[in-house]
Amino acid sequence: MALNQSLRPGLIQLRVLDLDETLKFYKDILGMDEVCRTSDGRVCLKTYDEFDHHSVTLRLADEAGLDYVAFKVASNETLQEMVKATEQFGYTVTEVPADSDQPGYGKRYRFKICTGHTFELYSEVALAEKTPGTINPDIWNEPPRGMGVIRLDHFLLYGPNIEEAERYCTEVMHMYVPELCNKPDGKRMATWITGSNKPHDLAFVEYDKPGKIHHVGFLLQDWNHVGQVADLIAINRLKKDIGPTRHAITRGQTIYFWEPSGNRIEVYAGGYTAYPDNPQRVWDVDHLGRGLFYYEGEIIPSFLEIVT
Structure with missing residues (x-):
């Protein structure tokens, strides 16, 4: 919504x-x-x-x-x-x-x-030829293939001056910021932004090189499907980054890996329900590892360093 x-x-x-x-x-x-x-x-x-x-x-x-x-x-x-x-x-x-x-x-x-x-x-886009049913619909028309991703969900972007980018999203696009991470000097290191009840539609991390993308996120149905994705990653010899694990930030259940061209993919389930009147969740940078990877409790170097 x-x-x-x-x-x-x-x-x-x-x-x-x-x-x-x-x-x-x-x-x-x-x-x-x-x-x-x-x-x-x-x-x-x-x-x-x-x-x-x-x-x-x-x-x-x-x-x-x-x-x-x-x-x-x-x-x-x-x-x-x-x-x-x-x-x-x-x-x-x-x-x-x-x-x-x-x-x-x-x-x-x-x-x-x-x-x-x-x-x-x-604001306008045509309907696809094949869409979910709308009249007494079944849960799907054709069995989902492979990882069975449900929708394009979010993306994480790396670049400079993310505080301005955050301000653009809130002031012009009328989004809000459920969660953020600040550096010791109070400046923004990362921000999670949404226009709906999702924990995030997009996120930014402060980075000295412009125009980089960290990952594209696709939604899965539940934690069990995240485990099935881990099986498919192993079966297809894909390069895995981290997971299956859970974020404390967004509370999403997740796994990250690279597609054949080197763009990082996340498949994601769960997460909390966001509302614009909720108190904002704030992370200090020295707690970011636990925020990103709740089970491991520490930052995985490849996760922060590899972007395309």
Whole structure:
């Protein structure tokens, strides 16, 4: 449920090094459906439980990482208000025509924020050809494949000046911050931001290099499914980072691993219910290891150091 005006992170475009091998992972192991291919060779995918046309686009490139993320907002009126507020905030906005580089999507507005990441806002997207049922529906129309991810859930971005990025999300996108981590000098080290009851739609970590992505998070049904993902990681010889484990931050049950092109993936279940009137949860940096990995109680170096 969106509590304000930003509904959800609805689209992410990732750069991959080997399109065929990486696409096989997203379809056969992660369990997404291929929706279409664009004239320039990009591939659009969705999970079995998403209604929108697609949520993930893969683009062949020489370097793995993130092209941009896009957020769906409540209405065209909301969209226009946010575009105006974005320009007043100080970011230059360009319009992306409807049904152009992302099939099925209405007009989108693109801009770069202080962390070096490209954001987009949109309010209209076509329904997918295959969607969850709506009339006396079964729990699914076709059995989920592989890891059976339910939806694109969130992402963690690395870049400089995250306090400004946090302020943009709260002031312009009308999100809020359920949880954060501060350095000893009081400056922000990490922030978890949401526009709904989820613990986070996106998160930022302060980092000296702009435009980096730490991971893309997909939702699973429950802790048992996290364990099944661990089995599939082992069976398919994927490189695991950490887990199965649990976060104290967000309280999510989780496992992290890398897809064939080197982008880190999280699959995630659980987490607390967030409300904007709840007291904010605050972590000191010397407790961050326990916050990130509640069972291990310490930071795993690869988790903080490897980004794309």
